[in-house]
Amino acid sequence: MRVQVAIVGGGPAGHLLGQLLYKAGIDAVIIERQTRDYVLGRIRAGVLEQVCIDLMDEAGVGQRMHAEGLVHGGFDMLFKGERHRIDMNRLTGGKNVMVYGQTEVTRDLMDARQAAGLTTIYEASNVTVHDFDTDKxxxxxxxxxxxxxxxxxxxxxxxxxxxxFHGVCRASAPRSAIREYEKIYPFGWLGILSDTPPVHHELIYANSPRGFALCSQRSHTRSRYYLQVPLTDKVEDWSDEAFWQELRLRLDPEARAKLVTGPSIEKSIAPLRSFVTEPMRFGRMFLAGDAAHIVPPTGAKGLNLAATDVKYLSNALIEFYQDKTEAGIDNYSERCLRRIWRAERFSWWFTGLMHRFPENGEIGQKFQEAELDYLIHSEAGARSVAENYVGLPLDFGE
Known part of the structure; x- marks a missing residue:
């Protein structure tokens, strides 16, 4: 088989890239080691920045997202037993985010690719990449x-x-040409998905002496909740009843009273890490999304960073074929990494602000509460949080 672009990985990043290239008349094939159903069975976050929303529209797959997605103009920060709203829409001049599950993003892209008769190779095993340091x-x-x-x-x-993160492409890059930065956090997120109405119409980020909690959602009838837990905890240690009881203890009285509980339809523990690879280009092979970087889920940057990688990469490839220039290709890694480090910084900062670090003791909790108190009473502080949460513009600082 001969194509212009071979995309290794059939998750949302790979499928979004494939769709954008297809719209530009560039021939691409997607190679995925799992089945379609397996890819769609992975439960991931679903808060989309405006840049990601715009890319779905550009790819021609935004119809269902706009019909079913939940537009959020703010979110609540809970500390010392009280909630305070960050009004993102007002603080950023009208910007919002949208709650629309990553599974649904991937499904829309897969369906569009299938409808167009484009090639996706599922269940491809022992994938290897060769000669990416040549023009063939x-x-x-x-x-x-x-x-x-x-x-x-x-x-x-x-x-x-x-x-x-565990793919073959980064692993195939020459070790002498790559540098990796990593921070492992001493806790994980225990997450539950349940067919219950959300406790609140927007997200609640909770800082509690018992640990972090997040009240999120997938729809008006499906909720997603998280608890900070030690890395030593196992999913089987947590019954549904134990989860709901601990969540109540980390919420404010109003949320506690409104919380609707029910059986979990998915339960898992995700470790938290910050990870970045430099560079993201090796000859004619490019890394995008989780192959190049991981952020802690605090702040919901993972999928959005992958989408902006894909935007930069698709533009670079389109310029190469249509305008016969390699400028975008040459600048790809630098442009991506500048944006990635900004998002990594925000995710690291937000994680440090909202989670319990036992080694910091009671004074650490007091420092967090003082900073939160400053942020909600400072227009500049609240605006900084809001600007980073909704996502910085693609050309920010350029």
Whole structure:
């Protein structure tokens, strides 16, 4: 097979890139090691910045998102038993975010690709990337055929590594040419998904002496809740009843009274880390999304950062084919990393502000509460939080 762009990874980043390239008349194939159903079964966050919303529209897949997504103009910060609203819409000159699950984003992109008759290769095993330091990169993979496993090879002009933190693309980059930065946090998020109405129409971020909590949602009838838990905890240690009881203890009286509980339909514990790879380009192979960076989920930057990577990369590839210039390709890594580090900083700061760090003792809790008190009473402080939460413009600072 010969294509212009081989996209390794069929999650939201890979499918968004494929759709944007298709709209520009660029031939791309997606290679994914899992099944479609497996990819859609992964439960992830779903707060979309305006940049991500605009990209879904640009890709021609925004109709259902606009019909079903929940527009939020603010969120609540809870500390010392009281909630305080950050009015993002007012503080940022009319900007909002939208709650629309990552699963639904991926489904919309998959459906559009299938309707257009474009090629996605699912259940591709032993994927390897070759010769990306030349002008003739190749991707090899194995797939079950009538005679058992068959080896296939794709020749291409460029490889887009959208294959996540554990993917083959970053792992294939020369160790001498790559630098990785990482911070592991000493706790995780225990998350529950339940078919219950949300406790509040917007998100609640709770700072409590018992630990962080987040009240989120997927729709008017489906809720997503999180608790900060030690890394030593196991999902099986937490019954639904124990989860709901602990959540109540971390909420304010009004939220506690309005909380509707029910059986969980998904329960998991996610570790938290900050991670960045530099650079994000190796010859004719590019990294995008989780293949290049991970943020703690506080602030909901993961999917949005992946989307902006894809925007920069799609623009660079379109310029290469249509305008015969490599300027966008040459600047891809630098442009992405400047935005990534800003989002990493915000996510790190927000995580440090809202979570319980036992090693900091009672004075650490007092410092957090004092900073939160400053933020909600300072127009400049609240605006900084709001600007970062809704997402900085693509060309911010350029």
């Amino acid at each position: 990169p190749r991707v090899r993979y194995e797939k079950d055929g009538p005679n058992g496993k068959e080896v296939h090879e794709i020749e291409c002009d460029f490889i887009a590594g959208c294959d996540g």
